[in-house]
Amino acid sequence: MSAFELPTNPLALHPRTRRQNRYVYAVRARRSRGISIGVNLDPQKTCNFDCVYCEVIDRREIEKGTPRPAIAVDEVAKELTEELSLHRRIAPSYEADPVRDISFAGDGEPSTFRGFLPLARALFDVRDAAGFRDVPFVLITNGSGLAREEMRAAHDLFTERGGAFWIKLDAGTEEFYRRICRTAVPFGHVLANLREAARRHPVVVQSMFLRWKGAAPGASEIAAWAGRLADVVAAGGRLSLVQVYTVARETMEPDVTALTAKELEGIAAVARAAVPGIPVETFS
Numbered sequence: 001m002s003a004f005e006l007p008t009n010p011l012a013l014h015p016r017t018r019r020q021n022r023y024v025y026a027v028r029a030r031r032s033r034g035i036s037i038g039v040n041l042d043p044q045k046t047c048n049f050d051c052v053y054c055e056v057i058d059r060r061e062i063e064k065g066t067p068r069p070a071i072a073v074d075e076v077a078k079e080l081t082e083e084l085s086l087h088r089r090i091a092p093s094y095e096a097d098p099v100r101d102i103s104f105a106g107d108g109e110p111s112t113f114r115g116f117l118p119l120a121r122a123l124f125d126v127r128d129a130a131g132f133r134d135v136p137f138v139l140i141t142n143g144s145g146l147a148r149e150e151m152r153a154a155h156d157l158f159t160e161r162g163g164a165f166w167i168k169l170d171a172g173t174e175e176f177y178r179r180i181c182r183t184a185v186p187f188g189h190v191l192a193n194l195r196e197a198a199r200r201h202p203v204v205v206q207s208m209f210l211r212w213k214g215a216a217p218g219a220s221e222i223a224a225w226a227g228r229l230a231d232v233v234a235a236g237g238r239l240s241l242v243q244v245y246t247v248a249r250e251t252m253e254p255d256v257t258a259l260t261a262k263e264l265e266g267i268a269a270v271a272r273a274a275v276p277g278i279p280v281e282t283f284s
């Protein structure tokens with residue numbers, strides 16, 4: 001069985017399996033190379049980006065102006081407790097991959113949630129009480145909400161208790177960013193948030209590249225993107241890893257297709273030259 005084929009046990013699951021849950025699910029994830037427990041703070045799928053490669057949000061299904069509901073901390077904590085308990089009880093019966101991380105990801109942008117910090121604190125407590133203290137939390141974010149004070153404090157919390165921020169950077173220029181991420185959030189805002197977060201604690205950068213309407217990103221765009229990474233480092237930011245990946249599943253936009261492993265390696269080589277000493281991994 002290859003690393004990412006579906007196994008026949010109920011724990012190693014892809015796509016997401018939530019059972020009766022509203023917020024917590026399990027997924028077999030390329031990026032974590034094993035089981036990732038996901039915490040989805042946005043079942044209503046409101047995101048301030050509209051990435052062409054998004055796999056979870058179909059704008060046609062979203063009613064404009066739908067208010068984002070408050071997160072029930074107790075409910076999320078209960079679901080996470082049950083999910084971890086399931087993995088603790090059943091995983092040894094199977095040759096299952098271990099739980100690699102617990103990620104705030106899902107169908108929207110977690111860094112924009114008011115009340116993220118108390119929720120994160122509660123879930124760290126759940127993790128520790130369930131005996132998964134060694135499993136890190138990961139915040140997968142487009143970076144747009146990281147300038148908020150509670151997100152800065154959350155970054156401290158993640159660092160102190162075992163976790164990391166994984167921040168998206170899919171472009172080197174404003175024009176390309178607008179074409180791929182289709183958001184009103186200014187590119188400069190996202191770049192500043194990435195830089196400041198990396199100055200606070202080491203971060204992982206996640207970069208998605210793809211073929212859009214038949215065209216791969218040009219050499220000048222990739223050079224600009226690598227230059228943005230170098231800018232972060234030059235400003236005193238610390239990058240623990242750069243992940244270069246491409247689409248692996250069906251996306252909402254039919255004009256999106258995957259790059260080849262060779263193309264990803266070419267992009268990674270540009271990054272390695274721009275930020276020597278920083279690990280750059282590809283996921284094709």
Ligand code: SF4
Binds near residue numbers: 048053054055
């Ligand atoms: S930031 Fe994530 S959830 Fe939001 S549109 Fe982009 S891929 Fe989808």
